[in-house]
Amino acid sequence: MADIVVGISDLKCSRQLNDVIITYALGSCIAVVIYDPVAQVGGMLHFMLPDSTLDKTKAAASPGMFADTGVPLLFKSCYQLGAEKKRMIVKIAGGASVLNDADYFRIGQKNITAMRKLFWKNNVLINAEDTGKNCNRTVKLQLSDGKCFVRSSGGAVVEL
Amino acid sequence: MLEKILRSINKLPAFPATVQRVAELLRNEDYSVNEIVAVIKFDQAITANILKISNSAYFGVRQKIKTIHDAVVYLGQQHLIRAIQTASISKFFTKKGYGDKASELWEHSVAVALMSQILSRQLHQKENPVLYTAALLHDVGKLVLGEYVQDASKKIFELVNHHGYSFLEAEEEIVGINHADLGGRIAEYWNFPAEIRDAIALHHRPNFVDLEENVIPSLVFLADQFCLTMGIDGGMDGLAHRGFSEVTKKFQLRESDVEKNMLLLLDQLKQANELLRIVDK
Numbered sequence: 001m002a003d004i005v006v007g008i009s010d011l012k013c014s015r016q017l018n019d020v021i022i023t024y025a026l027g028s029c030i031a032v033v034i035y036d037p038v039a040q041v042g043g044m045l046h047f048m049l050p051d052s053t054l055d056k057t058k059a060a061a062s063p064g065m066f067a068d069t070g071v072p073l074l075f076k077s078c079y080q081l082g083a084e085k086k087r088m089i090v091k092i093a094g095g096a097s098v099l100n101d102a103d104y105f106r107i108g109q110k111n112i113t114a115m116r117k118l119f120w121k122n123n124v125l126i127n128a129e130d131t132g133k134n135c136n137r138t139v140k141l142q143l144s145d146g147k148c149f150v151r152s153s154g155g156a157v158v159e160l
Numbered sequence: 161m162l163e164k165i166l167r168s169i170n171k172l173p174a175f176p177a178t179v180q181r182v183a184e185l186l187r188n189e190d191y192s193v194n195e196i197v198a199v200i201k202f203d204q205a206i207t208a209n210i211l212k213i214s215n216s217a218y219f220g221v222r223q224k225i226k227t228i229h230d231a232v233v234y235l236g237q238q239h240l241i242r243a244i245q246t247a248s249i250s251k252f253f254t255k256k257g258y259g260d261k262a263s264e265l266w267e268h269s270v271a272v273a274l275m276s277q278i279l280s281r282q283l284h285q286k287e288n289p290v291l292y293t294a295a296l297l298h299d300v301g302k303l304v305l306g307e308y309v310q311d312a313s314k315k316i317f318e319l320v321n322h323h324g325y326s327f328l329e330a331e332e333e334i335v336g337i338n339h340a341d342l343g344g345r346i347a348e349y350w351n352f353p354a355e356i357r358d359a360i361a362l363h364h365r366p367n368f369v370d371l372e373e374n375v376i377p378s379l380v381f382l383a384d385q386f387c388l389t390m391g392i393d394g395g396m397d398g399l400a401h402r403g404f405s406e407v408t409k410k411f412q413l414r415e416s417d418v419e420k421n422m423l424l425l426l427d428q429l430k431q432a433n434e435l436l437r438i439v440d441k
Contacts, residue, residue, distance in 0.1 A: 008391070008426065027391030027399055048390070048426075049419050058423055065423075098388055098403040099326055105389045105403055105418065136391055136398035153398035154317045 006031075006046045009065035013043035013077045019143045026094035028108035030115060030131070031139040032071055033091045033160075035146040036083035042143050043083075045074040049107065050114030067114045090124055091160050093139045093150045095131040108132065128160045161308065162336035166345070168304050175350035176248045178203040179241065186237050196232050200244065209247035209438045216434035218274075219243070242292060246270075246435055249296050253439045257302035258309055258339075258395025265303070266439035268387055268394025269296050274428045275383035278421055283411055288376075293352075294359035295380050301343030301360070302395065308335045313396060320400050327397040328364045340364050366407050378407050390422055392429075 006012045006023040014021060023031050023046045035042040045064055052059035052066035063069035075085065092115060097108040112131050119126055128148075130137070135152040139160075142148075148160045181199045185191050201207060207228060214225040219239045225231050235243060250266060257265035276295035280288040302309075309316065312334045319325040319333060331338040344361025359376040362368050366381040381404070388399045408418075429436070 025391035025393070027393060028389045029391055048422065054416065054419050055423060096399045098385055098399045098401055100402055105385055105408075107389055107419065107422075108399075134399040134401075136393050153393075154313060154320075154396045 006044050008046055009048050009062045009070075011043060011045040011064045011070060011074050011077065013041065013074070013081055014143055015039065015041045015081045017144045021141045021143070022139070024138050026137040026139065027096055028094070028105070028111060030067070030092055030094035030111045031137070032074060032115065033093070033139060033141050033148050034074060034078055034083075035089045035091075035141065035148075036078065036087045037089065037146050038087050039082040039084065040143065040146075041078050041081040041083040042141050042146060043074050043078045044139070044141055045070045047071070047111070050110050067111065067118060071115070071118055085124070088124070089127050089146060090119065091128045091148045092126060093130045093137050093160060096134050096136065097132070099134055130158070130160055165304065165308060165335070165337060165342065169342075169346055169349050172252070172304070172346065172349065175352075176203055176206065176251075178206065179245050179248055182244055183241055186241065193229065193232050196240075197228050200228050200232070203248075205251060206244070206247040209250060210243050212434050212438055213243045213246055217431040218428065218435065238287065238289060241289060245293055246273075246296065247438065249293075250438045252300070252303060255303045255306055257299065257306040258397055263436075263439050265299060265394040267436050268392050269299055270432065270435050271387045271390075271392045271425065271429060272296070272298060272380070272383045274432060275386045275421070275425050276379055278424050278428070279379055279383060279411075282417070282421075283379075288379075290353075290355060291359075291376050291379055294356045294376055295383055297343065297347060297352075297356070298360050298363045298380050298384060299339060299343065299394065300346050301339035301341070304346065305331070305335065305337070305339045305342055309339075310396075326364075326402045327400040328402075338364075364401055367404055371407070371410050378410075382407060382411070382413075386418070386421060386425065390425070 002019050004012045004021045021044045029048045032045040047067050047070040048065050050067045052069045059069045063073045095108040095112040130150050138151045140149045149157050150160050151157045185196050214231040221234045253262050253266040256262050273295040276291050277287045315334045316330040319330040328338045344357045347357040347360050359380045362377040363380045366378040369377045
């Protein structure tokens with residue numbers, strides 16, 4: 001079994017059944033996990049911020065940094081491996097915030113909102129999510145069966 | 161339990177005197193390179209780490225630094241002190257703190273130190289060595305408190321998840337002291353100046369400090385919040401710490417500044433890879 005690690009601002013796709021795609025340390029960042037059970041193709045994105053207009057140069061160099069550039073690329077990369085949009089199962093995790101951060105460090109919440117809007121506009125249903133709160137998360141996708149697991153800081157591993 | 165925890169401070173090794181001795185020597189305008197080299201070389205435990213760190217892209221030296229002599233000549237006063245400090249402090253990161261391994265807490269500490277300098281340059285147009293040290297040491301209390309908190313984690317999370325406690329408040333309730341206060345005591349035991357001790361002790365409670373008088377605790381707090389938000393949190397406490405929007409307001413940080421600083425930190429962490437790798441357990 002091979003572990004493919006997705007770093008911050010990165011995305012990875014695979015159709016190797018023995019692969020496991022994993023990302024660590026999601027704070028306010030969000031992991032978008034997609035899987036086509038028929039083609040058995042899956043992918044994961046670990047984006048950091050909602051909107052690429054913040055820094056266009058950086059967005060061009062690493063599209064996975066932002067929701068609006070990373071999510072389309074994730075889907076396209078999976079299509080190239082044979083996945084189809086209508087069969088895609090979508091799961092998301094992350095978007096945490098520090099306690100009572102009404103004003104400033106609300107990037108987690110902004111990330112969640114940006115991503116929901118993006119899926120809504122593109123007619124994609126989110127099948128499961130574990131977002132918000134104030135824990136750090138690790139997310140894993142098994143290519144063999146499309147199962148997705150989330151481990152929260154201080155918590156057990158839970159299937160999403 | 162509290163007495164036992166406080167007693168374990170005195171079991172910590174003394175803080176290496178190298179940093180202070182080098183800083184004193186450097187204060188003299190016409191310091192002799194050989195004299196400084198002699199002081200550093202005497203501390204064999206940190207020499208190898210100083211060499212590794214000195215070659216980090218973060219310090220921007222073009223020549224390959226192979227000896228302590230090279231480091232003294234090429235790094236320049238501020239970066240030399242910073243390299244020695246980082247190497248000395250890293251030696252204490254042998255325990256896993258609140259995480260799964262020691263390198264997690266070290267990575268968090270380096271990230272907070274780098275972010276503290278990003279903020280200092282932005283807000284005060286210069287780097288701040290005292291702030292750097294305080295930031296690098298801010299979670300030092302977790303090294304001692306780690307085993308107690310790991311043992312009591314079930315009770316702590318019960319308070320955090322169901323009773324509105326922050327992780328810090330739950331530490332106080334369950335083990336009798338929080339990691340910030342304990343860190344302040346460790347800094348005192350190591351004879352660090354009061355401003356570093358206070359910055360460590362109050363890095364989750366910047367509301368206890370007068371911002372006009374002492375800006376360092378607030379900047380350590382802010383740098384820490386950045387790293388927690390980015391997921392570089394080094395342990396099970398995750399993001400379960402309180403934010404204080406009045407601090408960000410006082411510094412007049414806008415939301416776009418916050419986001420841009422995160423991108424800056426990512427770049428710097430890549431450049432500072434050597435700093436991160438000196439703790440590998």
